[in-house]
Amino acid sequence: MYRLLFTQVLARFDAEAVHHLTVRAFRVLALLPLLKGLIHRSMAPRDPALRIKAFGVHFPGPLGLAAGFDKDAGCVPALAALGFGFVEVGTITAHAQPGNARPRLFRLVRDRAIVNRMGFNNAGAHAAAARLRRPRGLPVVVGVNIGKTKVVPESEAVADYVTCAKELAPLADYLVVNVSSPNTPGLRDLQTAGKLRPLLTEVKQVAAATTRRTPLLVKIAPDLADDDIDAIADLAVELELDGIIATNTTIERPPGVHVPPGAETGGLSGRPLKDRSLRVLRRLRARVGDRITLVSVGGVEDVDDVWERLLAGASLVQGYTGWIYGGPFWAARIHRRLAMRLRRHGAKSVQDVIGRTAA
Template sequence: MYRLVFTQVLARFDAEAVHHLTVRALRLLALLPLLKRLIHRALAPRDPALRVKAFGVHFPGPLGLAAGFDKDAGCAEALAAFGFGFVEVGTITAHGQPGNARPRLFRLIRDRAIVNRMGFNNAGAQAAAARLRRPRGLPVVVGVNIGKTKVVPEAEAVADYAACAKELAPLADYLVVNVSSPNTPGLRDLQAVDMLRPLLTEVKHVAAATTRRTPLLVKIAPDLADEDIDAIADLALELELDGIIATNTTIARPAGVRTTAATRAGGLSGRPLKARSLRVLRRLRARVGDRITLVSVGGVEDVDDVWERLLAGASLVQGYTGMIYGGPLWASRIHRALARRVRRHGLKSIEEIIGRTAT
């Protein structure tokens, strides 16, 4: 039914307009506590076999929503009600900004992909903090993804990230430093270790000063050379970060992408990113072993993808484009199928398979 609605109705409208309409609907749901609880009871992961503990945080299921959908932290509860084990909000910047000029979001339907050049459009850290302080009517693990304000020069990036972290780290279950979006000029330059070290050191100091020491992760691009991936992995171990998220969208256009929208500038997500994202995960696992939590994102479409990422060493998995093409019940369906697969393999918990065949 959703596929029919998507292809015959939603696909005829501007992608960003549909996105904003969806976010508003989810925010409305958050104001209807009875309906919200009923949906949560029906769709949220509840099976004990799905529970994962990573960097000291308990997750009801391993599949979460990647950053980019809930940019202003306005609908995390509603998203959790629809079956996500956790929701990562953002990317949020210290100062509000409109993002890049529209149009800036494009569907590649035949490729099950999306190209975006949103540019960290958000209302800023203070506005997001106000929303995150509101009492929650549902249990939800909320990660907060932070990025650089576009107008802030590179020389002031550390202070900009730190200011954002001071607002949001106390309110987050975990904090993510995003230095890998292709849509903010110069942002990916911060992935160079000599620039990344002082940035992560300062943000880690902020996160560690919170009442419960907020876990800190870094999100990397899929377009890094292998030696740069190794260098960031080594830096994460050196600084004792809590995790690495791999990967963000790609500026590459893999062979076989058929939709003409792929020629537009921006980050590509979805099915064409699947192979590269998995290769980066496996390289990270080989480099860090089980000394740091790995979160895999990029091209995750179904339960087979989630299972493969867990076997390759990820403790948690994220999706976004998969939900756009899979519909509102996407996360719930995957979690249910995952629980059945765990038991079919004679296991009691999903944690028994994490990294089982990683090399």
């Protein structure tokens, strides 16, 4: 039913307009405690086998929503009610910014993919913090993804991230430093170990000073060379980060992908990213083992993908494009099927299968 609705109705409208309409609808749902509670009771992951503890945080299920959908932390409770084990908001910058010029969001329906060059459009850290302080009415793990304000020069990037972290780290269950979006000029240059070290060091001090010591993760791009992936992995271990999220969107256009006019630039997500994301995960696992938590994202469409990422060494998995194409019941459906698969394989919990096929 949803696939028919998507292809015959939603796909005929501007992608960003539909996104904003959906966000507004979820914000309304977040304000309706009875309806929100009913949906949560029917869709949230409740099977004990799905529970997992990562970097000191308890998750009801391993599948979460990646950053990019709820950019301003406005509809967290509604998203949690739909069956996600956790919700990552953002990317949020220290200062409000409009993002890049439209059009900046494109569907590649044939390839079950999306191209975006949004450019961290958001209302800023102070506005997001006010929303995160509001009562949610539901138990939900919230990650906060932070990035560099576009107008801030690279020489002031560390201070910009620190400003954002000071505002948001106390309100986050975990904090993510995003240096991997292709849509902010120069941002990916911060992934080099020499530039990343002082940035992560400073932000980690902020995160560690919160009342609960907010876990800190870094999100990397799929387009890094293998040596650069290894260097970031080594740096994460050296700095005792809590995790690595792999991967962000790609600037590559794999052969066979149908690119509509206007979508030649920007970050590609969805099915075409699947293989590269999995390769990066496996390389990270081989490098760091189980010393830090790995979160896999990129091309996750169904329970088979989640299962494969867990076996390869991810403790948590995220999706976004797969949810857009899969519909509102996507996360709840995957969690139910994952619980069944765990039992079929004789596993008592998600933890039992993590890294089972890792080298």
